[in-house]
Amino acid sequence: MTVAIITGASSGIGAEFAKGYKDRVDEVWLVARRVDRMTALGESLGVKYRVIPADLCTDEGIEAIRRALESERPSVRYLVNAAGFGDFGSFDEIDENKVRMMIDLNVKALVLITHMTIPYMERGGRIIQLGSGSCFTPLPYFNTYSSGKVFVLHYTKSLNYEIKKYGLRATCFCPGWVHTEFLGKATAKAGVTRPRDSAMKPLLNCERVVKGCIRASDKGRAMYVTNWYTKLQHLLFKILPDPILTRLWLGMLEKGEENGK
Template sequence: MMTPSNDTIKQPKSIAIVTGASSGLGQEYVKYLCEKFPLDEIWLAARRKDRLYALADTLSVPSKVFPLDLADEKAIEVLSLALEKEQPFIQFLINAAGFGKMGSYKDIPLKELDHMVLVNCKAMMDITQICIPYTKKGSRILEISSVASFQPLPGFNVYAASKAFVTSYSRALHWELFLKGIKVTGVCPYWIRDTEFIETTKSGTARPDAIRHFMLGTTAKKVVRNSMFQNKIGLGIATPGIISTLYRLGAKFVPHEIAIAAWEGLRRL
């Protein structure tokens, strides 16, 4: 019987998939991965096609661009079909696509609230689920959550609740995939001042001043470096920076009602 030689056995491409790659954290993860790891290809997903192609042009690694609205069910089908066709080895999956809107229950249209849950929760979970079959020992998954996931936040209610889903899902998935040697981390940053997130929270709401201060914000570069390290050492939850770590500790030990009262005061100052 003939056995195929090493030349004829096609090795799967080693790829990274990054959602939310058109700006902010996602874009920063793309640059970091391309600089630090010998990838065969990187897949970039977000809605703004021009931004994705502009980023792809600057990269040293070949890329595939997926201009998709991840709130749309068809986007998951497109990614799923691409995975089926390419049969890659997913070395990195980074789910950075996400957004928030500030204001209380009466300030944000239902459509925006639904959209937030679809992108932050459903798309993140769907993409992770369709990618897991293409991961193996050594693969790394980072789900971008937030410190907002550690306590309920009036005036940022649905966003905080959507991120609680991301943190909880990531923490459990970390354990489910741990023995397979796949590292999963829910990344929980505090405010990041150099992305489009804060501007986005103020649009499409009747209360763009529901949160007035974004003090002690960090930068996307620091969050990326720090979270990649915390994922590498196998942490299920990463708080990339001193403020996010203190926030996490505070939320653990201070009763929720006291923490919420403090937040209600601080956000109005």
């Protein structure tokens, strides 16, 4: 039985990958906390699906995937680690528990799920890790999130090299701002330093960027940066020194007191 495992499948980018891979496998495994959302998605896919309810900030959540792998012993064609969240604010504006959760979910869960899944993958298998356009330069007030994405980028590029000999490839997907639930959650807390709404527009179309990433992954690319704007940013991040980039980023932010502190 061939499967696609998608974490963060209850909304946004993860849900879109489930739609993108549904015709290529026997079964799609949907992993997140909101079971109702995943069931509705699964019913709409027109392919066998399995819902794995899991809080991936916890060891039990991660172990739920291991248990499913050990009991079904599937051939995993695709693994997409899309579960993740971000939170804007300075180090003392963000709740410490949120900081821990960002590291646990965006970094630790991604690595552990990848490691436990690779033994179930055969030649031609593909891994997609959700990095971000925020991983190319230091970003004050998005510190833990963007630093975690730097880890994901380096981890994925290194892993891609290691697994080539098995006929597998890993792609780090680094989009700019995409139209999903992500930004609503990341900016939910009033009174913290964050980008102005106008600085995050126009938002990228989720379906379009996911299709682009699937094409890049099919070709075995180690990284996929979405549209021309994000590619231009990536180029500027390579050639401009960090202090200039930081000043440009800070110019896009509004201070806590400007949004309700």
